[in-house]
Amino acid sequence: MKSMTTAARTSLPLSAIGQRASLPAVAALIKTALENPRLLSLAAGFTDNSTLPKAEFLAAAQALAARTGDPEYLNYGTTAGRPGLRRILAERLKYWEPTLPADTLDARFFITTGSQQALYIAVQSLCDPGDIVLVDRPSYFAFLEIVTGLGARPKSLPYDESGRLQIDELRKMLGELKRTGEIARVKAIYLVSYFSNPSGRSLSESDKAALGRTLAEEGVIVPIIEDAAYRELYFDTPHPARSVLTLPEWNEFPKLYAATLTKPFSTGAKVGFSYCSDETWLKQMLAIKGPHDFGSANYNQALFEEILGAGGFEKHIPKVRQGYKAKMLALHEALIAEGLRDLGWQWDIPGGGMYLWLRAPANIDTGMHGEFCKACVQEGVLYVPGDMCFGDNPARNYIRASYGVLTPDQLREAAKRLVRVAKRFAR
Numbered sequence: 001m002k003s004m005t006t007a008a009r010t011s012l013p014l015s016a017i018g019q020r021a022s023l024p025a026v027a028a029l030i031k032t033a034l035e036n037p038r039l040l041s042l043a044a045g046f047t048d049n050s051t052l053p054k055a056e057f058l059a060a061a062q063a064l065a066a067r068t069g070d071p072e073y074l075n076y077g078t079t080a081g082r083p084g085l086r087r088i089l090a091e092r093l094k095y096w097e098p099t100l101p102a103d104t105l106d107a108r109f110f111i112t113t114g115s116q117q118a119l120y121i122a123v124q125s126l127c128d129p130g131d132i133v134l135v136d137r138p139s140y141f142a143f144l145e146i147v148t149g150l151g152a153r154p155k156s157l158p159y160d161e162s163g164r165l166q167i168d169e170l171r172k173m174l175g176e177l178k179r180t181g182e183i184a185r186v187k188a189i190y191l192v193s194y195f196s197n198p199s200g201r202s203l204s205e206s207d208k209a210a211l212g213r214t215l216a217e218e219g220v221i222v223p224i225i226e227d228a229a230y231r232e233l234y235f236d237t238p239h240p241a242r243s244v245l246t247l248p249e250w251n252e253f254p255k256l257y258a259a260t261l262t263k264p265f266s267t268g269a270k271v272g273f274s275y276c277s278d279e280t281w282l283k284q285m286l287a288i289k290g291p292h293d294f295g296s297a298n299y300n301q302a303l304f305e306e307i308l309g310a311g312g313f314e315k316h317i318p319k320v321r322q323g324y325k326a327k328m329l330a331l332h333e334a335l336i337a338e339g340l341r342d343l344g345w346q347w348d349i350p351g352g353g354m355y356l357w358l359r360a361p362a363n364i365d366t367g368m369h370g371e372f373c374k375a376c377v378q379e380g381v382l383y384v385p386g387d388m389c390f391g392d393n394p395a396r397n398y399i400r401a402s403y404g405v406l407t408p409d410q411l412r413e414a415a416k417r418l419v420r421v422a423k424r425f426a427r
Contacts, residue, residue: 016129020149040414041382042331042401045197045354047267049405051323053307053316057266060306077298079290081111081273085305089273092308093257096231097246108275110286113296115229115260115272117289120146122225122256122274123188125284127152131187132177138357138389138398140197140227143190147391152187154391157211161359163201167210174218188223189215194239195230198389198400199357200350205241212249223254223281232264232317234352235325245277254278261304263354264317269300324354330408331356331401334415343419343426357386358399364425365396372425381417 064073080086083106090106112118127133129151135144137156147154158169177183189211193203215221226244244250245257260272276282307313332349335341335358344361366372368385376382386398401418403411 016151017149020151022149036377036380038380039377039382040380040406040410040417042399042403042406042411042414042418043382043384044405045402046405047263047354048320048323048327050407051320052266052268053312056307056312056316057269057303059310059312060303063306063310064302073299073302075298077295077301079110079286079293079295081109081296082298082301082305085111085301085308086273088305088308090275093245093259093275097243099246105275108277108279108282110274110276110282110289111296111301112272112274112289113293114262114270115227115258115274116142117292117296118256118258118272118274118285119143119190119225119227121285121288121292122223122258123147123150123152125281125288126187126223128187130185132182132185133391134186134189135391136190136192136196136199137391138196138198138386138395139190139391140192141384141388143192143227144389144391154190155186156391156393157189163199163203165203165207165211167214170211170214171218174215174220183220186220186222188225190225190227191244192227192229193241193243194228195233195350195353197230197353198355198384198386200348200353200355201357202239202351203241205247208241208244209247209249212244212247212253216249216252221252223256223278224250225256225258228257228259229263230353231259233321233324233354235321235328236351239351245275254281256281261313264320265307265313269303271296271300271304321352324352324403327403327406327408327411328356331403331411331415334412335419338415338419340415340419340422343422345422354402354404356401356403358401360397360399360422361427362397363427364422366399367396370396372421375421375424376418379417379421381414381421383418 086106086109090109094100094102094105123146127150131152132155133147133152134157135154137159144154158166158173160166193208195202224244243257244255255277257275262270262272346359347356360366364372366385367387373385384400386400387394387396406414
């Protein structure tokens with residue numbers, strides 16, 4: 001009997017998740033950028049190398065190495081994360097949300113390998129194939145890939161072009177889900193409510209409250225995931241809206257507040273943190289996380305424990321905020337100076353975050369395989385096609401432009417290249 005070889009095997013018997021899995025869309029964009037060294041990338045949401053806190057990490061590493069006793073920080077940690085770091089992060093969240101109960105706060109915290117891991121295990125713990133997750137419009141495209149990769153379906157909440165929630169349309173949408181019998185498949189809501197990726201917008205407290213109130217009135221009380229990855233990356237003033245954690249309209253809902261030390265401080269360290277209001281949900285997420293990693297990197301957590309405890313984070317982050325503000329203005333002003341608004345393109349000036357959300361005239365298809373995107377690559381500039389950022393019914397005339405990586409001079413040159421292409425496609 002012949003043994004089965006790779007050549008003879010007709011197909012690999014992948015699981016349903018394995019069959020759905022594909023490389024993240026951003027991987028294709030990164031590959032395009034690497035293959036063309038003259039390409040200026042407005043695509044990747046990476047942080048600025050010049051803002052990375054080398055001195056703070058060096059001081060923290062030296063402080064750990066100088067400790068007497070067992071170097072426990074070089075050993076495995078726990079699934080939930082270092083107790084000391086969780087206490088510090090609980091205190092930080094208490095600053096933002098002062099009405100949270102202090103006595104059990106850190107017990108509801110857990111540390112993840114970036115906030116992306118928390119988003120994945122949250123959806124994995126809630127959704128079966130065919131289930132529905134209600135999302136922003138537009139929404140974080142990597143989260144949409146999580147949802148579809150697990151076999152669930154993202155469905156956009158109704159927002160207008162200015163980013164305001166449309167309550168009447170929401171009631172109609174929920175009514176249609178009830179009529180078709182699919183309302184029971186709605187398992188979660190996902191919001192990026194502070195300086196959103198991709199739009200740069202922040203959800204007002206009134207809209208956030210109205211969303212919770214309407215869902216409760218319609219009997220759709222399901223877990224809410226609030227992604228606050230960019231909350232601390234404001235330019236001048238924090239967005240004033242409270243989190244769903246402390247808004248009374250969300251009291252009945254299980255809540256997950258996912259945040260990170262990655263975007264505002266150091267992407268390479270990959271330390272995220274989450275607070276979960278529901279004990280059962282928290283227990284199940286940790287049960288899923290445990291076999292994944294036996295706990296996120298203990299050494300990285302120990303470094304952040306030192307940095308936060310010594311005040312290094314608070315000392316450094318104002319520099320990051322002002323650096324991104326300057327770069328946002330460099331890109332924004334260059335696009336105007338080159339005449340993009342004169343061609344009918346529109347965008348808002350964000351108060352924080354890392355992105356401009358550009359809306360092209362309706363006749364321009366900015367999708368990855370469209371002629372406009374191909375022309376931009378040929379011209380030497382790359383962006384994230386906006387159609388990737390919609391849970392359903394994608395609009396095809398948007399661009400997410402990140403100012404995180406490039407220098408101000410490079411951003412100005414990228415703007416020139418983008419507008420040169422836009423002029424060729426103008427009617």
